Amino acid sequence: MTSHEVGRSSYQESYSYIWRDSEVEYTQGAVVYMDPGDEFAREPYLAEFRDVDTGDTIAIAVVHILYGDSRADRTLEIRQLAEIWDWMREVYPDSDRIIAGDFNLEPDHEAWQLLRDLGASPAITSGATTLSSTDGEYANLYDNLWFDRDALDFTGSGIVRFPELLNLTHEQARDVVSDHAPVYIGVGDVGIVDLDETTSTDSGPRCININEATVSRLDELPHVGPARAEDVINSRPYENVGGLTRVSGIGPSRVEDIEASGMVCSL
Numbered sequence: 001m002t003s004h005e006v007g008r009s010s011y012q013e014s015y016s017y018i019w020r021d022s023e024v025e026y027t028q029g030a031v032v033y034m035d036p037g038d039e040f041a042r043e044p045y046l047a048e049f050r051d052v053d054t055g056d057t058i059a060i061a062v063v064h065i066l067y068g069d070s071r072a073d074r075t076l077e078i079r080q081l082a083e084i085w086d087w088m089r090e091v092y093p094d095s096d097r098i099i100a101g102d103f104n105l106e107p108d109h110e111a112w113q114l115l116r117d118l119g120a121s122p123a124i125t126s127g128a129t130t131l132s133s134t135d136g137e138y139a140n141l142y143d144n145l146w147f148d149r150d151a152l153d154f155t156g157s158g159i160v161r162f163p164e165l166l167n168l169t170h171e172q173a174r175d176v177v178s179d180h181a182p183v184y185i186g187v188g189d190v191g192i193v194d195l196d197e198t199t200s201t202d203s204g205p206r207c208i209n210i211n212e213a214t215v216s217r218l219d220e221l222p223h224v225g226p227a228r229a230e231d232v233i234n235s236r237p238y239e240n241v242g243g244l245t246r247v248s249g250i251g252p253s254r255v256e257d258i259e260a261s262g263m264v265c266s267l
Helices: 071-091 110-117 170-176 226-234 241-246 252-260
Strands: 024-032 045-051 057-064 096-102 120-122 143-148 154-159 183-187
Antiparallel strands (some): 045 057, 096 143
16 A cells, blocks of 8 residues: 655655555555644655454554754654654554654654653664665664554564675665665564574575675685685676685685585575
8 A cells, every 4th residue: 555655846755555464454544644734844654454363453654754964854853753643542542553664863862752752662772774885784773663662562673684684785785675674563472583593595594695695794604704705706606616716715625614614505
């Protein structure tokens, strides 16, 4: 479910909700906030959903806060979220509330105090969600979900570091997917999966594909440091692990060590 384009001039964009019909159903109230004071460059998009098993409902507002020229430009909209929070209680009186989005401001900034005073808390309190231009590094904690910790049955939250899961460099990820990592919150009896431990292929937990892996992943292999990892990338493609002997400093005995580590995906 997607909103119409919202925002001023070059700041226009659409918001979307995606859900699994077997688990969740849309109930009512999909609306772009009218913003009577014209406080938001891109007005929040709200909707209510129901858990098909329990009947519990939740109201969600999504928003992309204006980045602007300085943090002062962002704090005006952040403070206005307190009014959104109260308005959600009027429109969706029987539902728990979440405000989710890219806030372009860390959750410990003083501008959030108005929302905190109303009982809202951030789901993500540590880490970073924006992909740095330096491969393998993350910068600011801008993406979050604010919720009522006393009302919602909170079970956990986290950040999906998708470039590492998909064996993308940050440059590739920023170019074709996003420069932000998704964040999530768990409620009720949901199980929270540690995505860092998921298996990317059948060869083992997070095996390293020497034809696709980033410098930071290749650096995990025996006898491969950051500089040599760059040489591994520059010598691609490989038909098998034995092809690594083309890289200066990696001879047959070191290839044996790399194979024996069990860390390399089957090619």
